[in-house]
Amino acid sequence: MSEYSTVEHDVLVIGAGGAGLRASIEAAAQGVSVGLVCKSLLGKAHTVMAEGGVAAALGNVDGRDSWEVHFADTMRGGGYLNNWRMAELHAKEAPDRVRELEAWGALMDRTPDGRILQRNFGGHAYPRLAHVGDRTGLEMIRTLQDHGIHKGIDVHMEVTIVSLLTDGDRVVGAVGYDRERGRFRVFRAGAVVMATGGIGKAFLITSNSWEYTGDGHALAYHAGAELVDMEFVQFHPTGMVWPPSVQGILVTEGVRGEGGVLKNSEGRRFMFDDIPPLYKDQTADTPEEGWRYVTGDKEARRPPELLTRDHVARCILREVREGRGSPHGGVFLDIAWIDEKVSDGPAHIKRKLPGMYHQFKELAGIDITKEPMEVGPTTHYAMGGIRVDADTQMSSLPGLFAAGECAAGLHGANRLGGNSLSDLLVFGRRAGLHAAEFASSHGRGTVDAGQVETAVREALAPLERAGDANDGGPYYIMQSVQELMQAKAGIIREEDGLREALDGLRDIARKAAGVAVNGNRDFNPGWHTALDLKNILTVAEAVVRAARERKESRGAHSRTDYDGKDPDWGTVNLVLRKGEGGEMDLRREAVPEMRQELADIIQEQG
Amino acid sequence: MKTAAFKIWRGDASGGAFQDFQVDVKPGYVVLDAVRKIQADEAHDMAVRWNCKAGRCGSCSAEVNGMPRLMCMTKLHDLPEDQPITVEPLKAFPIVRDLVTDVSWNYEVKKRIKPFKPRAPDHEDGTWEMHQEDVDRVMEFRKCIECFLCQDVCHVLRDHHKHEDFIGPRFFVYAAALEMHPLDEEDRRDDLRQEHGIGYCNITKCCTKVCPEGITITDNAIIPLKERVVDRAYDPLAKLVQLVRGK
Numbered sequence: 035m036s037e038y039s040t041v042e043h044d045v046l047v048i049g050a051g052g053a054g055l056r057a058s059i060e061a062a063a064q065g066v067s068v069g070l071v072c073k074s075l076l077g078k079a080h081t082v083m084a085e086g087g088v089a090a091a092l093g094n095v096d097g098r099d100s101w102e103v104h105f106a107d108t109m110r111g112g113g114y115l116n117n118w119r120m121a122e123l124h125a126k127e128a129p130d131r132v133r134e135l136e137a138w139g140a141l142m143d144r145t146p147d148g149r150i151l152q153r154n155f156g157g158h159a160y161p162r163l164a165h166v167g168d169r170t171g172l173e174m175i176r177t178l179q180d181h182g183i184h185k186g187i188d189v190h191m192e193v194t195i196v197s198l199l200t201d202g203d204r205v206v207g208a209v210g211y212d213r214e215r216g217r218f219r220v221f222r223a224g225a226v227v228m229a230t231g232g233i234g235k236a237f238l239i240t241s242n243s244w245e246y247t248g249d250g251h252a253l254a255y256h257a258g259a260e261l262v263d264m265e266f267v268q269f270h271p272t273g274m275v276w277p278p279s280v281q282g283i284l285v286t287e288g289v290r291g292e293g294g295v296l297k298n299s300e301g302r303r304f305m306f307d308d309i310p311p312l313y314k315d316q317t318a319d320t321p322e323e324g325w326r327y328v329t330g331d332k333e334a335r336r337p338p339e340l341l342t343r344d345h346v347a348r349c350i351l352r353e354v355r356e357g358r359g360s361p362h363g364g365v366f367l368d369i370a371w372i373d374e375k376v377s378d379g380p381a382h383i384k385r386k387l388p389g390m391y392h393q394f395k396e397l398a399g400i401d402i403t404k405e406p407m408e409v410g411p412t413t414h415y416a417m418g419g420i421r422v423d424a425d426t427q428m429s430s431l432p433g434l435f436a437a438g439e440c441a442a443g444l445h446g447a448n449r450l451g452g453n454s455l456s457d458l459l460v461f462g463r464r465a466g467l468h469a470a471e472f473a474s475s476h477g478r479g480t481v482d483a484g485q486v487e488t489a490v491r492e493a494l495a496p497l498e499r500a501g502d503a504n505d506g507g508p509y510y511i512m513q514s515v516q517e518l519m520q521a522k523a524g525i526i527r528e529e530d531g532l533r534e535a536l537d538g539l540r541d542i543a544r545k546a547a548g549v550a551v552n553g554n555r556d557f558n559p560g561w562h563t564a565l566d567l568k569n570i571l572t573v574a575e576a577v578v579r580a581a582r583e584r585k586e587s588r589g590a591h592s593r594t595d596y597d598g599k600d601p602d603w604g605t606v607n608l609v610l611r612k613g614e615g616g617e618m619d620l621r622r623e624a625v626p627e628m629r630q631e632l633a634d635i636i637q638e639q640g
Numbered sequence: 641m642k643t644a645a646f647k648i649w650r651g652d653a654s655g656g657a658f659q660d661f662q663v664d665v666k667p668g669y670v671v672l673d674a675v676r677k678i679q680a681d682e683a684h685d686m687a688v689r690w691n692c693k694a695g696r697c698g699s700c701s702a703e704v705n706g707m708p709r710l711m712c713m714t715k716l717h718d719l720p721e722d723q724p725i726t727v728e729p730l731k732a733f734p735i736v737r738d739l740v741t742d743v744s745w746n747y748e749v750k751k752r753i754k755p756f757k758p759r760a761p762d763h764e765d766g767t768w769e770m771h772q773e774d775v776d777r778v779m780e781f782r783k784c785i786e787c788f789l790c791q792d793v794c795h796v797l798r799d800h801h802k803h804e805d806f807i808g809p810r811f812f813v814y815a816a817a818l819e820m821h822p823l824d825e826e827d828r829r830d831d832l833r834q835e836h837g838i839g840y841c842n843i844t845k846c847c848t849k850v851c852p853e854g855i856t857i858t859d860n861a862i863i864p865l866k867e868r869v870v871d872r873a874y875d876p877l878a879k880l881v882q883l884v885r886g887k
Contacts, residue, residue, distance in 0.1 A: 074689070074691055074699065075689070075699065075743065075747075076747060077786055078691045078692075078697045078698070078699050079691075080691075080692070082691075082692065082696055082697045082785075083692050083694070083696055083697070133765075133766060133767055136767070136768065137758060137761075137766070138756065139755075139756035139758070139818075139821065139823075139824075141770075141775045141778060141779065141782060141821070141822075142775075143772065143775070144770055144771055144772040144774075144775060147769075148769035148770055148771045149767070149769070166779070166782075167779075169696075169783065172696065172782075172783075172785065173782060176782070180750070180755065180756070181755070181756070183747075183750065183751050184751070184755045189747075191744070191747070214736055214740075214742075243690075243691040243692050243693065243697070244690070244691070245691065276668070277666070277667045277668020277669075278666045278667060278668060279666060279667075279668045279669050279670055279673045280668060280693075280694070283693070283694045284694075389696070392695070393694060393695065396695065396713055396715075397668065397670070397694070397695075397713070397715075398668070507680070507684055508684065509679065509680035509684065510680065513680075551684055551685065552684055552685055553684065553685025554685075556652065556687070556736075556737050557687035557736055557737040557738070557740050558684075558685040558687065559679060559684070559685065559686070559687060559688065560679075560684030560685045561685070
């Protein structure tokens with residue numbers, strides 16, 4: 035028998051970014067006991083990196099905004115594959131969730147009349163993103179953290195979950211280890227909320243940190259839950275490209291929202307060259323009109339730099355591939371030019387984008403108030419994830435809930451900037467609420483000691499086996515997944531590459547199954563990385579299988595062999611589930627028909 | 641390719657020593673890049689914390705050439721080339737392993753500080769009116785990424801180990817952000833003086849010097865808090881008002 039301690043909670047929340055914190059706070063408010071597990075220290079999760087803002091139709095800057103417009107924008111951005119009920123709840127509830135943050139101590143930038151200021155962002159019809167300079171995510175996570183620590187939530191810092199525990203179909207807990215000493219901990223719970231974030235580490239160039247190995251996606255999948263929309267991975271158009279050590283680090287869309295323009299090596303604003311028909315009427319005809327838009331002229335239309343992320347990323351890639359890129363394989367993003375438009379441009383830029391100024395100055399030696407940045411696409415966000423019920427956020431397994439990036443539905447084929455921070459507030463709250471209700475009505479389930487034993491044994495295996503000296507060790511196996519996915523399943527995909535990706539993943543999985551690590555269980559990142567391999571391989575396979583199946587280009591999913599949208603695919607979601615024999619089953623499912631009043635809203639909004 | 645020499649402290653609570661490494665470096669390399677390269681190539685089990693690698697999460701705090709720094713924001717280019725770069729764990733906290741220390745004390749301290757308590761909303765819809773100049777006053781404090789470098793460098797904690805009686809610069813910044821929050825109505829002055837030990841700070845400004853966010857910790861947070869505490873403790877008029885109000 036393996037050694038482990040047992041902890042009991044009514045609700046166990048896995049992941050302590052915005053979604054996990056918001057879920058914990060809501061569950062605790064229902065009077066149930068809550069445990070919150072995080073892989074890192076509290077307050078370090080990726081929410082901290084969110085820069086631009088949180089989308090909510092407060093209408094503080096433009097009174098024409100409303101939940102209906104936000105709803106329609108979100109659906110259009112998502113290629114209409116979104117779960118429309120989630121898009122509706124999100125648009126309706128986001129304003130309250132943002133105002134609530136203020137009641138908990140958040141401080142956001144203000145309008146001249148003392149309300150929350152909102153800024154423009156890609157795909158949003160009106161200035162909609164509440165923000166604090168370019169560190170909105172930090173403000174949010176700190177507010178939730180500082181509020182949450184007084185709510186009686188038990189925080190398990192630096193604990194990694196390796197397996198969910200089930201009783202029949204129902205999820206009744208989880209097994210994890212603490213990073214500090216490698217001691218195993220069994221969590222027995224009435225309900226589990228997955229809030230583990232994304233899968234960015236499945237790719238080489240990413241804005242995500244080491245944590246984002248798709249743990250929640252993989253844990254849920256292996257426990258039997260369904261995943262959906264896994265082919266849709268967002269490549270943010272603007273990541274840093276130089277120097278190599280910072281490649282992929284995010285450059286906020288806020289730069290473009292404040293008037294930054296994209297140019298190729300010939301100095302041309304190439305975004306004007308290709309404007310999708312769906313957005314033709316909403317896009318500026320001239321640079322002059324674009325500037326009027328970002329400075330608040332309600333009659334003006336948005337500059338093409340603020341088209342949706344999938345489109346901007348593809349345009350950048352086109353410029354680079356056709357030989358008009360910047361010296362280090364990106365394009366130029368210029369905010370310094372606004373000095374000709376505003377008084378004291380450098381001071382204005384530093385006030386609006388302090389984090390970006392600091393980041394480029396420190397890491398690239400570039401003064402963005404004087405010279406353009408070099409930027410290129412970076413893996414940013416998984417639209418796909420655990421399939422959930424729109425209202426309760428419960429997955430296809432009773433007792434397992436999911437919220438935030440690891441849950442799917444709200445964003446469809448492409449997420450709008452700012453909609454992730456609102457997503458995690460709206461659905462973090464809902465997941466916490468319904469998990470607490472589930473736990474109260476069902477009580478704690480029964481933990482099967484055999485499942486615990488298997489999970490612990492599997493987790494210890496890399497420390498105990500003699501390894502293959504030639505496999506490069508856990509870090510290089512991880513890197514081989516990233517290189518493969520970047521090359522074969524990235525922004526541009528096609529059948530041969532995807533087939534090769536699947537074969538490649540199979541080979542890597544064989545190596546991973548035999549990986550050995552040296553050292554002991556005390557804070558051993560080699561061991562931790564070895565355990566993350568199973569998750570990353572699971573989500574990588576899910577992405578590739580779904581991408582291969584979807585024979586069209588829509589949203590973030592682009593195929594050279596199936597150019598453009600196919601109306602038949604416009605009504606289909608791809609659902610993945612672990613089959614009886616352990617293989618990954620994929621099936622097509624029709625997108626549910628939208629309620630008439632919502633369809634009417636979309637009609638009206640064009 | 642250029643190489644750089646590193647001396648990295650490895651060990652645990654029972655002791656340890658510097659270990660030598662040579663790393664091939666690429667343009668723009670920061671200390672964290674080198675540490676991760678060493679980890680991937682030859683020291684798989686080397687313990688190190690990091691997350692965002694962009695100076696925004698405050699996880700990769702360590703002492704580089706003896707100075708508390710974020711490893712992800714310390715470029716090799718800015719360090720002397722003629723000597724090995726030393727990397728060692730923070731000194732103000734118990735060692736876990738290699739470059740990782742037990743910083744949980746900080747999380748306990750934060751819980752002891754009275755939380756945000758807003759005044760009643762200004763409007764019926766539950767919202768408040770705040771102006772940019774009101775919020776700007778505390779924005780500096782809210783930039784804090786909780787890297788705890790200020791805690792590490794503070795001699796009250798580092799040398800005198802007053803962890804029981806003194807909350808450290810990070811939490812004076814936190815308290816200042818609350819005390820100067822335009823909506824907050826809580827009074828933390830007695831706590832600051834008695835429980836939080838603000839008197840131990842003798843404003844040597846070491847914390848301000850190491851803050852990667854450039855927060856003027858001593859001048860803008862600690863000194864104004866000290867003034868508020870003193871005003872409350874020794875202002876006879878305030879004492880009288882206090883008596884009358886029974887607070």
